Amino acid sequence: MPTEKFSMYSYLLDRTARRVKQYAQRRFNQENLDVTVDQWLILKNLNKGVDLSQSELAELTGKDHPTLTRIIDLLCKKGLTERRVHPGDRRSFTVHLTEAGEQSVVVWSPKVAEIRMKAWENLTEEDYELLKKILNKIYSNLDL
Amino acid sequence: MPTEKFSMYSYLLDRTARRVKQYAQRRFNQENLDVTVDQWLILKNLNKGVDLSQSELAELTGKDHPTLTRIIDLLCKKGLTERRVHPGDRRSFTVHLTEAGEQSVVVWSPKVAEIRMKAWENLTEEDYELLKKILNKIYSNLDL
DNA sequence: TTAATATATTTGTCATACTAATTATTATCA
DNA sequence: TGATAATAATTAGTATGACAAATATATTAA
Numbered sequence: 001m002p003t004e005k006f007s008m009y010s011y012l013l014d015r016t017a018r019r020v021k022q023y024a025q026r027r028f029n030q031e032n033l034d035v036t037v038d039q040w041l042i043l044k045n046l047n048k049g050v051d052l053s054q055s056e057l058a059e060l061t062g063k064d065h066p067t068l069t070r071i072i073d074l075l076c077k078k079g080l081t082e083r084r085v086h087p088g089d090r091r092s093f094t095v096h097l098t099e100a101g102e103q104s105v106v107v108w109s110p111k112v113a114e115i116r117m118k119a120w121e122n123l124t125e126e127d128y129e130l131l132k133k134i135l136n137k138i139y140s141n142l143d144l
Numbered sequence: 145m146p147t148e149k150f151s152m153y154s155y156l157l158d159r160t161a162r163r164v165k166q167y168a169q170r171r172f173n174q175e176n177l178d179v180t181v182d183q184w185l186i187l188k189n190l191n192k193g194v195d196l197s198q199s200e201l202a203e204l205t206g207k208d209h210p211t212l213t214r215i216i217d218l219l220c221k222k223g224l225t226e227r228r229v230h231p232g233d234r235r236s237f238t239v240h241l242t243e244a245g246e247q248s249v250v251v252w253s254p255k256v257a258e259i260r261m262k263a264w265e266n267l268t269e270e271d272y273e274l275l276k277k278i279l280n281k282i283y284s285n286l287d288l
Numbered sequence: 289t290t291a292a293t294a295t296a297t298t299t300g301t302c303a304t305a306c307t308a309a310t311t312a313t314t315a316t317c318a
Numbered sequence: 319t320g321a322t323a324a325t326a327a328t329t330a331g332t333a334t335g336a337c338a339a340a341t342a343t344a345t346t347a348a
Contacts, residue, residue, distance in 0.1 A: 019286050036334085063334090116151045119153075141266065183303095214328095304334085310330095316324085
């Protein structure tokens with residue numbers, strides 16, 4: 001006997017995720033951090049000194065390939081990343097953080113972390129852990 | 145001292161919400177329910193015998209006005225809703241479920257509820273309640 | 289080695305999200 | 319009343335998300 005409450009939970013989840021992203025984006029804009037929240041996620045994942053292929057980046061960031069291609073296009077246009085030919089596979093690129101990209105990550109990481117904190121105010125460590133557990137459970141329930 | 149873990153939680157939230165929507169949409173398509181998840185949300189909110197203005201619908205469903213306008217456009221094109229002049233305010237429309245729209249809601253509600261359940265398998269009542277509480281907390285932390 | 293298959297990326301299309309600006313109408317106040 | 323401000327909806331522009339199909343290159347198998 002299906003219950004409608006699960007539709008309600010789905011709605012709450014969607015609405016909350018949107019607001020979290022919207023809040024962060026507005027703060028990015030206020031601070032004149034000239035990237036989107038999704039672009040930032042890519043930069044952050046590149047900042048390990050390791051160049052990654054687009055496929056690897058897509059996997060890490062949970063983006064599909066067309067979306068990732070377009071995000072990289074924009075980051076390259078902004079001069080924050082560049083595509084380099086993959087040694088040994090001409091189908092592939094490695095995405096490389098430029099000097100400017102590196103600088104952005106270094107300079108902005110603390111501010112971004114601070115912005116991201118806001119959503120989780122008034123929650124306990126236990127809440128974080130439980131939320132993480134529940135979200136991962138949901139995610140794996142829908143394994144595609 | 146800002147911590148990066150909150151960026152991680154934000155990422156998990158976003159990723160999970162996307163997968164929940166994606167799963168539902170795929171099931172909608174498989175079942176030949178010819179609306180999007182977001183369009184369905186609108187239909188469902190109209191199915192109380194009460195016509196709502198677009199502003200009211202936007203408020204109820206958490207959509208912004210431009211998005212709502214376009215969703216209503218599509219629903220009207222599909223013959224599931226129609227715009228009616230608001231008696232007493234010529235700026236406004238009331239959105240009305242057509243006969244076909246009513247039928248869709250009646251026919252598909254149980255299947256949609258069933259589809260929506262899938263995400264929440266293996267979670268306890270307590271998990272639901274806590275998740276709801278936490279999501280609402282986050283939402284209100286970011287009051288805009 | 290050639291033919292079939294698989295993989296990495298891109299392109300195209302539609303839907304949604306957010307912002308800013310516009311239009312039409314209504315409400316308010318000097 | 320008449321100017322100003324507020325509200326409802328729309329339009330336009332950019333970014334992301336999902337899906338399908340195309341392109342180029344690699345890999346595998348007959």
